[in-house]
Amino acid sequence: MQLDEVDRRILQVLSEDGRASYGAIGAEVNLSAPAVKRRVDRLRERGVITGFTIGVDAAASGWTTEAYVELFCNRRTAGAEILRRAETYPEVVEAFTVTGDADALLHVFAADMQHFERVLSEISAEPFVARTRSVLVLSPLLRRNNLIM
Template sequence: MKATLDDLDARILNLLQEDSRRAYGDIGRQVGLSTTAVKDRIDKLRDRGVLENFSVSVSVGKAGFDVVAFILVGIDRPADCALFEKQVLAVPEIQECHHVAGAFNYLLKVVTRNLSSLEHLLSTRIKMPDVVSRTETTIVFSSVKSRGMLDCTLALE
């Protein structure tokens, strides 16, 4: 279901993505609404599922994690996908899991302390015998952009 945003909703979402701790009054001043009106709009965006959560962005390297990797995962039998997805949900090092088109079924983003922990994760938690038929791992050297803001005004065009 496509969410319908108006200009004020889009601008409020953009401001919250910049700083989710921003006060309603500050948002109201920037978009021309009262504090109460901003709170009501944010509540409605949350109720409609447009605004999923408020979160904190942690610096991977400064928190002690030296390896970010993307892993493509191939599964030959479609019936095994549900088992793999269940496993993914139980592994905290897997930050993202996307079901994708192409030669592989899934694209994972993983964060680990070091290469040894990445190797252990791959061999014990991702390469599930009799489920995963192949993997391909790409290790990130550095990131130019790792967390993009969704410009909600683009949905208005």
């Protein structure tokens, strides 16, 4: 779907405040509330908008340790198997199959270093994991929740 400038601006407003009313969005993009609703409905129907969520600051909710964990698997392990096991850890907020030496990359949050160490130990003990390599985040510099082109 081709997005025009108004669609992009609507997406930008919604990405900043998913609870914005159609009237408030309309004031930002110079459209009436009904016109904004029609556009949002069309963006949803075409799959551009997949849902409305909240953003949670992990550090503000007590999980101040953040890391990326590379998984190196014993054998050719399907992404579905990695996903199935990663979903059992609430500390894993994202999981990816990747190119390069590692087979997968996990984005992990924990309350502190002891919590992270425990989770890392549990992940490392998964039957398909040969080894892990971790990178701890010192300071997040940029986080974008939505890509608007």
